[in-house]
Amino acid sequence: MSEQIRRVVIVGGGSAGWLAAGVIAADHQIPRVPGLEVTLVESPAVSPIGVGEGTWPSMRDTLRRIGVSETDFIRECDAAFKQGSRFGGWTDGGGEHYYHPFSLPQGYGEANLVTPWLREHGAVPFAELVSCQPQLCERGRAPKQVTTPEYAAVANYAYHLDAGRFGPFLQRHCTARLGVRHVLDHVTRIEACDNGDLAAVVTGAHGRIEGDLFIDCTGFSSLLLGQHYGVPLVTVQPQLFNDSALAVQVPYAAADAPIASHTIATACAAGWIWDIGLQSRRGVGHVYSSAHMTDEQAERILREYVAAGTDARTAAALAPRKLSFRPGYRASLWQRNCVAVGLAAGFVEPLEASALALVEFSATMISEQLPATRALMETVAARFNEAFRYRWERALEFLKLHYLLSRRSDSPYWIEHRAAATVPPRLAGLLELWRHQPPSRYDFHRIEEIFPAASYQYVLYGMGFRPESGARPESVQNAALAQRCFAEAAALGKSMLAALPANRALLNHLQSYRLQRI
Amino acid sequence: MARHAPLNNVEHKALRVVTQRAAAYGDDQMYALTVPAEFRNVQSCYPIVFQKRADTGQFQPLALFGFEAGENLFLTESGWDAHYIPMSVERLPFLIGGPGAPQDGKPGPPMIHIDLDSPRLSTTEGEALFLEYGGSTPFLERIGSLLGSLHEGIAATPAFIEALQGHELLESFVLDVEHGDGATSRLAGLYTVNEDRARALDGAAVSQLHAQGHLEPMYMVVASTVHFRDLIERRKRRG
Numbered sequence: 001m002s003e004q005i006r007r008v009v010i011v012g013g014g015s016a017g018w019l020a021a022g023v024i025a026a027d028h029q030i031p032r033v034p035g036l037e038v039t040l041v042e043s044p045a046v047s048p049i050g051v052g053e054g055t056w057p058s059m060r061d062t063l064r065r066i067g068v069s070e071t072d073f074i075r076e077c078d079a080a081f082k083q084g085s086r087f088g089g090w091t092d093g094g095g096e097h098y099y100h101p102f103s104l105p106q107g108y109g110e111a112n113l114v115t116p117w118l119r120e121h122g123a124v125p126f127a128e129l130v131s132c133q134p135q136l137c138e139r140g141r142a143p144k145q146v147t148t149p150e151y152a153a154v155a156n157y158a159y160h161l162d163a164g165r166f167g168p169f170l171q172r173h174c175t176a177r178l179g180v181r182h183v184l185d186h187v188t189r190i191e192a193c194d195n196g197d198l199a200a201v202v203t204g205a206h207g208r209i210e211g212d213l214f215i216d217c218t219g220f221s222s223l224l225l226g227q228h229y230g231v232p233l234v235t236v237q238p239q240l241f242n243d244s245a246l247a248v249q250v251p252y253a254a255a256d257a258p259i260a261s262h263t264i265a266t267a268c269a270a271g272w273i274w275d276i277g278l279q280s281r282r283g284v285g286h287v288y289s290s291a292h293m294t295d296e297q298a299e300r301i302l303r304e305y306v307a308a309g310t311d312a313r314t315a316a317a318l319a320p321r322k323l324s325f326r327p328g329y330r331a332s333l334w335q336r337n338c339v340a341v342g343l344a345a346g347f348v349e350p351l352e353a354s355a356l357a358l359v360e361f362s363a364t365m366i367s368e369q370l371p372a373t374r375a376l377m378e379t380v381a382a383r384f385n386e387a388f389r390y391r392w393e394r395a396l397e398f399l400k401l402h403y404l405l406s407r408r409s410d411s412p413y414w415i416e417h418r419a420a421a422t423v424p425p426r427l428a429g430l431l432e433l434w435r436h437q438p439p440s441r442y443d444f445h446r447i448e449e450i451f452p453a454a455s456y457q458y459v460l461y462g463m464g465f466r467p468e469s470g471a472r473p474e475s476v477q478n479a480a481l482a483q484r485c486f487a488e489a490a491a492l493g494k495s496m497l498a499a500l501p502a503n504r505a506l507l508n509h510l511q512s513y514r515l516q517r518i
Numbered sequence: 519m520a521r522h523a524p525l526n527n528v529e530h531k532a533l534r535v536v537t538q539r540a541a542a543y544g545d546d547q548m549y550a551l552t553v554p555a556e557f558r559n560v561q562s563c564y565p566i567v568f569q570k571r572a573d574t575g576q577f578q579p580l581a582l583f584g585f586e587a588g589e590n591l592f593l594t595e596s597g598w599d600a601h602y603i604p605m606s607v608e609r610l611p612f613l614i615g616g617p618g619a620p621q622d623g624k625p626g627p628p629m630i631h632i633d634l635d636s637p638r639l640s641t642t643e644g645e646a647l648f649l650e651y652g653g654s655t656p657f658l659e660r661i662g663s664l665l666g667s668l669h670e671g672i673a674a675t676p677a678f679i680e681a682l683q684g685h686e687l688l689e690s691f692v693l694d695v696e697h698g699d700g701a702t703s704r705l706a707g708l709y710t711v712n713e714d715r716a717r718a719l720d721g722a723a724v725s726q727l728h729a730q731g732h733l734e735p736m737y738m739v740v741a742s743t744v745h746f747r748d749l750i751e752r753r754k755r756r757g
Contacts, residue, residue: 031646146575147707518688518709 006036009211009222011187015053015163016359017217018170018341020328023363025372031179036370039181040174041201041209053166053283054082054263054276054353055158057102060151061182061409062360068173070150071514073322076169078162078278078508081143081261083133083155085352089267091463093408098125098462100352101133102156104454105484106492114438114457114467115474116482126461129486132493137262139497142506150515151248155496158353160263160276160283183209188227190518195373197337198224212374215366216340220347225330233346235328236396239422240403241289241413242271242349243327246302246320250282253310261503265351265408266305268294270413273305274350279507286320287349292413295322321338329392334381337374339366346392351402354450355396361391361448391450397427400452404431405463423440434460435468521634524615527652528705530632535611535657536644539598543637544610546590549580553671554678554735561742563592563600564748568679568688568709577679577688577709579739582749585695585703590669591752605668611636614669628669630662681732685723687711693746697753711739 008024012018021040028036063073073079075207084101091098105113108330113130121129128134133155143157174180185203193199200208216224225231252259264275271288286302299320307315324438329346333339341362347355365384371377404427416422430443439456501509523529539545549567552560557579560566564581571578581604583590592600615631638644645657654662682688689712693705716736719727727733 145572147570147572223627509575513576516570516577517574517683518690 003375004335005212005371005373005377007211008036008038008213008215008370009201009207009209010038010040010215010217012217012219012342012344013040013171014167014217014219014342015170016219016344017042017215018167019062019066019356019359020215020217020341020363021174022170023062023360024177024367024382025174025180026066027367028370031177037181038179039183039209039211040171041061041183041185041187041203041206043186044184045186045372049394053163053356054085054160054274054350056353056357056360057153057156057158058357058360059158060153062115062364065149066170066173066208067177068170069514069517073169074279074507074510077165078161078280079159080161080259080277080279081503082158082160082263082276083137083143083261084264085265086134086137087265087267087402090265090272090402090406091408093267093410093414098458099125099127099131099134099137100455100458100462101131101137101262102158103131103133104452105130105457105485106489107481108454109441111481111485112438113485114263114291114299114461115481116486117461118466120483121486127458130489132489132496135493136259136496136500140258140261140499140503141497141501142261143500144506145501146506146509146513146515149518154500156263159220160278162278162283163339187223190224192228198228211368212337213377215343216338217342218344219262220325222330222340222344224338225333225335225344229335229338231332231335233326233328234331234392235326236348237327239396239400240327240348241291241417241423242287243325244290244295244298245285245287245325245349246295246298246321247283247285247323248302248311248318248320250284250306250314250318256504258502259507261506263353267408268301268305269297269411271298272351273302274304277503279350283392285349289413292323292411311337318333326514329388331386332385333362334384336381337377339381339384345388348395348399352455353394357450358388358395360392361450362388388445393426394422394444394450396496397424397430398455399494400424400427401431401456401459402463405465410490414511432463438467519587520636522613522615522631523634523640525612525630525647527634527648527654528679529650531571531652532641533632534640534642534644534646536638536640539593539595539603541590545593545598545607545611547585547607549582549586551672552579552581552604553606553668553675554579554732554738555667555671555674555737556605557738557742559602560604561738561745562601563745564604564742565745566739566742570709576676577683578675579679582705582745585705585749585753589748589753591756596660605664605671609661609668611638612665614665629666630658630665668735677730678732678735681727681730682711685715685719685727687715688734689715695750695753703753710743711736713740716740 010021017040021038025038030036049203084099086097086099088097107113117126117129136155143155148154151509157440175182183206187201188204189202191200191202198214200210202208214224259277266273270292271286273286276283284300284306288298302320303315325347327348330340333345342359369380370444404423406414408414439453441453444453552566557566560581568577568581569580583592592598598644611633613631614628646655647658649655688709690709695703
């Protein structure tokens with residue numbers, strides 16, 4: 001333990017550990033500028049939770065920042081483009097659907113689009129009037145062209161990726177290019193200083209690994225923060241019931257089958273099914289509440305879903321992998337000289353794919369706010385804890401919104417989800433407010449909100465929420481501005497549909513050709 | 519539409535090729551592909567720029583003739599007003615096709631193909647392709663060697679582009695031109711050599727580029743940009 005913060009020790013590999021290592025090492029130019037050391041200790045026996053995962057568009061900035069090529073990333077992580085999510089059956093449990101695209105509404109922040117939408121275009125789904133992206137998804141288009149530079153977008157996008165390959169991909173880059181020291185060994189013991197700070201992790205073959213700052217990326221086991229410091233998990237199960245998942249890998253019916261460029265989230269009797277398209281296969285999973293459904297029932301529903309999209313034989317051959325989790329987050333995320341990132345910090349159901357985004361936000365803040373000395377750490381830790389408690393609370397509320405707005409009554413699961421006792425009070429208050437005004441920056445005023453007001457608009461209006469009629473009249477200027485925005489969105493859709501290739505066509509192309517950096 | 523066929527001295531015995539330059543023969547092109555091996559000649563007449571191919575996304579060098587599609591400012595009543603025409607234009611309506619018949623178990627040499635829909639083809643005027651008893655005319659001989667050079671040049675281009683990109687020497691640019699008559703043009707989606715970065719290259723980088731033969735063509739690209747002024751003048755004169 002030295003007064004200067006020089007040695008960062010990351011415990012645990014996987015996406016969280018390697019993203020944290022990559023961001024910190026790249027920001028601090030470790031191989032070129034002496035001063036900071038980053039060591040990642042990873043147990044060879046612990047296999048990371050490698051289900052197909054969705055990201056947010058922020059991942060493009062993160063990967064560029066770490067310095068990897070997008071073409072390499074797409075090739076090596078079986079990655080595909082994601083332009084948003086399509087929610088099926090969430091409102092009434094029928095064939096209805098709505099989109100939550102990554103593009104902000106055209107004119108977002110400049111005009112109130114909601115009032116003119118309802119007055120003149122109420123028959124058109126909100127997302128489809130203010131954004132062309134639902135149309136791009138429906139038509140299976142890629143979000144960019146072969147001539148678009150790496151990480152640049154024609155339509156805003158994120159990725160679907162194979163998490164089992166993502167960690168090793170980042171590991172190769174971090175160790176070969178960014179000067180991260182990689183120790184493949186078991187942590188057998190944790191050594192603390194007299195003042196309670198962590199001094200070192202002790203490994204089987206590599207001995208003591210001392211550090212000034214420890215980053216706990218040990219997954220659900222939360223070895224440092226949860227086990228060593230005993231920081232309790234704040235459970236969110238009373239609000240979000242899901243605590244189990246069954247995941248499978250589904251082959252495409254044919255080598256040239258279309259790849260959806262959005263996550264398909266289909267509501268079920270006591271949970272929902274994710275369906276994400278990678279290049280070589282689909283990742284499909286059923287996340288559900290064990291209090292409302294048995295594993296056998298969940299598995300049957302999952303097989304029925306897969307069979308409907310492929311055939312009975314494919315569905316019968318699947319071997320689902322079971323995951324159990326306690327939805328929640330640690331009461332404190334940065335304790336003394338230890339901060340948790342990823343599953344070690346918390347986990348809720350993957351609805352809206354916030355897990356990796358929270359890792360990116362965490363890694364970025366740790367890197368940018370890395371305290372120069374131990375004395376400064378308390379200030380940074382307090383700030384970090386406040387920022388991430390805020391984010392976890394907002395994430396919880398946003399996910400809850402998807403259940404709260406449902407009108408499904410086909411199972412106790414959906415009915416109980418609407419019980420007042422399960423609704424976070426802040427969300428209940430906002431919902432009242434939104435009966436009279438659309439979600440806006442006044443509701444989410446931080447610079448880096450985890451979900452912007454636009455996301456709330458997409459979900460609210462996508463799920464049939466309508467404001468009270470007789471709301472305050474809008475200005476003449478707004479009506480004209482909104483019409484212009486709607487026309488712009490339509491025109492953009494037309495030109496993008498004409499110019500964008502099929503999602504699979506672009507992904508296939510990237511196997512032979514690289515995207516340019518400029 | 520192009521209709522490509524391998525050239526042979528039986529079917530195509532009577533064909534002649536018009537070598538005049540005019541819009542009617544498809545010369546009204548805004549740009550044409552060029553290759554580093556001819557940059558010295560090209561830079562004496564035209565700006566050399568880079569563009570991404572729409573089908574592959576890969577960079578290719580172009581000689582620029584105008585500011586908008588269909589505009590070739592070098593095309594006049596009396597032909598093409600420049601002392602050098604890029605090989606990719608000069609060789610038309612011929613092209614290199616797939617390998618010919620195998621010889622000794624190896625793929626044969628690439629064959630000359632011809633676009634049978636080209637407006638340049640005639641039986642009454644222009645250059646003959648074959649001699650009376652089937653041999654190639656000097657014109658066709660010259661086309662053959664031109665196609666060979668172009669073929670090699672195209673094969674050598676990716677290494678040149680890669681070297682430029684390796685030193686981050688390519689940058690995009692947008693050129694807005696006011697033509698004085700109220701008309702404006704915008705050239706976008708084009709790339710050029712960043713001169714500041716070229717000047718800042720260290721000795722090792724210069725030496726490496728030189729050893730690989732990329733230094734000279736790189737500076738030919740830099741030198742070629744003076745012809746933007748010439749293009750603007752030509753456009754002004756045309757009115």
